[in-house]
Amino acid sequence: MLLVDFLRDELGLTGTHIGCDTGHCGACTVLMNGVTVKSCLLLAAQANNADIQTIEGLAVENELHPIQEAFLEQNALQCGYCTPGMILSSLFLLQRTPNPSDEEIKRGIDGNLCRCTGYLNIVKAVKAAAVKMNRTGT
Secondary structure, eight states, X not given: OBHHHIIIIITOOTTSOOOOSSSSSOTTEEEXXXXXXXXXXXXXXXXXXXXXXXXXXXXXXXXXXXXXXXXHHTTOOSSXXXXXXXXXXXXXXXXXXSSOOHHHXXXXXXXXXXXXXXXXXXXXXXXXXXXXXXXXXO
């Protein structure tokens, strides 16, 4: 069983989306032991004893994570299908690069496809999230 299917079907974590089944779209992106992975390319058994973070784990006590807030504030989502993967890829980037340039953001979300937004507001959202996260220390 693929990790994406295990997350969705066995654990009910449907924020991880199935897009292409080939690892190209990024809709299934999750963090495994703090690193982004395409969950459609991993067997669930490969994640045994790993720390898996999905979009469902970002909000704390119904309070959105600063990246989620920034995506809303900057209108960085439309249909929302790519959003969980984009947010988790952005989190991975911002944990390593607290003040990324536009180019670093583009490289950080490379491998996550969005057919709605044109990416401009996604880049703005990641920049805004960086400010929020630096201010709050998250």
